[in-house]
Amino acid sequence: MSSNTLSAVLEKQIGSLSLEDFPCGKGRWRKTGDDTEGAETESMDALLDLLSCPHSPWWLDETWSPQAASLRQLAVLTPQRLHSHFIYSYFKTIRVVNRSVSVVDDGMLKFSKLEELVLSANEISEIPAENLPATLKSLELCANRLSSLSSLTSRPLPNLLHLGLSANRLGSCQDISYLVAKHWPQLVSLDLGDCEFQHQQELLEALSTFPRLKTLVLEGNPFTLTPPYPGSTVDSLPRLCCLDSSWISPDERLLFRGLAKMSDVIVDVAAATVNVGRMRGIPDPMMRVEEKPSDFPVVTYSYCITYEFLSHQISANMKVNSETPLEEASAAPVTEGGSSETELRSDYDRDTLKTSTEDLMASTEESYFHPAHVFNHSTSRLPWSECMDFSSTQTHTIKSLGDFKKFLSRGISVRLEEEKVLSWPAPSDDLPTVKPSRFVKEKKSMKEKESPVKSAHSKDKKKTCALELVQDAAVRRILGSAHVSLQSLVSGGQRVRAVCDFGAIHTESQPQMTQAPHKDVGKNVKDDKKKEEKDSKRRGGSSAGQKNTASLKAKVKGKKDEGVDVVPDVPASLRPESITVELSVELEKWKSASEAHLLWLPS
Structure with a gap:
């Protein structure tokens, strides 16, 4: 070429x-x-x-x-x-x-x-x-x-005077060695945004050699995701006036004074906190159960939020599932369709991994973040209520800043998971462990009618001894998923707040919004006409019935002329509500040198 x-x-x-x-x-x-x-x-x-x-x-x-x-x-x-x-x-x-x-x-x-x-x-x-x-x-x-x-x-x-190098594949230690005053002694403005620099202390030492540097852009580099940034840069370059398109105030310099000398706490490690808050919109799962349910099995529903996040250190409050796909397949609970949870989510995971891999390979020739460091995190499970507050806060520590930048650029996927558990009475010692079928239940009821004394005795026995329940394997399913963009964290933001919308869930008790064919419309019109005639005769006159029938015909004719099917309107109160959950992702940032000293300096 x-x-x-x-x-x-x-x-x-x-x-x-x-x-x-x-x-x-x-x-x-x-x-x-x-x-x-x-x-x-x-x-x-x-x-x-x-x-x-x-x-x-x-x-x-x-x-x-x-x-x-x-x-x-x-x-x-x-x-x-x-x-x-x-x-x-x-x-x-x-x-x-x-x-x-x-x-x-x-x-x-x-x-x-x-x-x-x-x-x-x-x-x-x-x-x-x-x-x-x-x-x-x-x-x-x-x-x-x-x-x-x-x-x-x-x-x-x-x-x-000005050198713009942003959005290039720069970031090696050799590149840092070239960013010194002997090559560009008059440099006033330097743009290194959205590159791949990860070692902030080495880079700041090189940039401090420029005697006239006033304007600097660094946002988008992996090391800007760490807690010391931007404070360490402000304190290391006292002649700098503008950092990442923001003017440096005297108060800001005062807050970060002395931070550059804390070499033992300025490490290239990032920390991100994920918070899952309140969830609304899940319909009552008991609406899916028949009006007069039998005593057994006892059905319980619980819900949790899961998401994947990059982490190289697991904190104490994390619930992490880092099993390999093979291990997941052997230990995954069974879903309602008869397939395992791993099978249920395999298509989704495959598409997600394929998309993320293509994006990352297109953006850099370096290998993307190791999948062993991407964990599946889950909140605690809560029973159903109209508003469920998970109040889940998890902090993730990341050592590979380049991988973290790519991960944030991809964003995270948040999923809503439902767990259904069936509980049955524990079998007695002299009976085999078989769940009672419908035929056994009917036979048992006939015997109780024949021998009321024995039935009464059995009831007294049930009251005296506590009923033990045995749970089946949990049945889990993903009710919905949503993608949360975290690109703003890469470009200088500190926090992302989002309301994840999982859509609506249609239960069996909710009316179905189906379109009616034109021939059914004609049938309904005839039925309505007969009804109107009967009502008019009962009222002693046919004028009202004829008037209503004529108006009904006119309405139906108008609908037919417009080519619109006649569908009964569903009240807004019966329409399914979208399920939403509050989520936030925040990067840890030091707001002053004293805060860095208190939080990170060893005692």
């Missing part, structure tokens, strides 16, 4: 200005002082209007360089000055964005007075500094394919 060089793209851009064609250049269309009025000539004002009017066919979008518009005007006013050296040296700002540029060649050296070069959203993997004009003051390389800074530092750019 042929490479797309930067100089070739710029030659096309300059050629599109048509500096030697109408209305620019030295053509016969230009009116001079000796020329007479004619249809083939235009005044300079008219030619300039053709360039500047948005409705003119010669108007061009010249946002790629502010000098492009003025260069076309010079081509009208003084076309004799436009030679190649003048044109190249005329440009001071050039923007080539999303043009699939992959090579920055030495053709850029022709732009001898270039001060600003923007090459964002291209395919540049290497940018030799010797191919850049020494006059550059601003270089923007956001969202390219840079994985090393070695070629960019091969020849220092002494006048560079």
Whole structure:
């Protein structure tokens, strides 16, 4: 595949200005002082209007360089000055964005007075500094394919004031060694956002060598997810004025004073707290049971919330299921459909893992986070109520910050699980352990009718001894799932609050909203007509019945003409309610140096 060089793209851009064609250049269309009025000539004002009017066919979008518009005007006013050296040296700002540029060649050296070069959203993997004009003051390389800074530092750019490197594959210790003042001594602004830097202390030591650095962007790097950030950065760089597009106040500096010296507590470890709150909207499960249930089995329902989260350390209050798929298959409870819980959720898990793997592999060539560190966490199970407050708080500690960033970018899936347990009377010693069937129950009732004395004796015996119940294996099912986006935590946020909507559950007792065919509508109309006639005869007159029948026919006819099926309206009070649960994910952040000392310094 042929490479797309930067100089070739710029030659096309300059050629599109048509500096030697109408209305620019030295053509016969230009009116001079000796020329007479004619249809083939235009005044300079008219030619300039053709360039500047948005409705003119010669108007061009010249946002790629502010000098492009003025260069076309010079081509009208003084076309004799436009030679190649003048044109190249005329440009001071050039923007080539999303043009699939992959090579920055030495053709850029022709732009001898270039001060600003923007090459964002291209395919540049290497940018030799010797191919850049020494006059550059601003270089923007956001969202390219840079994985090393070695070629960019091969020849220092002494006048560079701003360097934008965000959204590149940078983050190695070698890259940190290049981010020092000897390569860019005049640097005032540096953008390293959304890269892969994980070692904050080493990076801050390198950045502290820049004597004039005032503006810095670091959000989106894995180490910004740790508790010391941004306090450690504020205290390590006292000359910094703006961090992550926010001005640093004197009060903020005072709060974090001394934090940079706490090298024993500034570790590259993140901590996130997940809180599951109140859940509403689950219909009463007993509405699914027949109106007059038998004494046995005793049916109990309970509910919990489960989610997956990355963790390298398990806290005391966690309930974690880290079994392998093989172990889960052997120990999974049976669901109502006869399949195991693992089978019930296998399709969902397979799709989730496939999507996450594709996203992670597309974003980086490095291996994604190890699945052994992704655990299934669950809240305690609660019996049904209209509002169930789980009040579950779990803190997760993550050591691999790069994996944590990818995990947060993917988001988490939250599931609602229902557990159903059937309880039966414990069998006596002299009887086999068989559940009573319907035939046995009927036979037993007949015997009780024949021998009332024996029946009364058995009732007294039941009262005297406590009834023991034996539980069947739990039957579990996933009632719903919801995805929670955590991308804002990567881009500088500290907390995500969400209300997960699992949708509505239709119970058997709720009316079914089915459409009725047109032929059934006609049948219903006839039945309503007969009913109206009977009612009118009872009232002693037929005028009211005829009036009601006519109105009913008109309504049905109107519905048929509109092509709409007649369906009985369901009151809003009977419609199923969506099930929602409150969830929040918060990154632990130190708000002051004193808080860091109290929470993390060993006693």
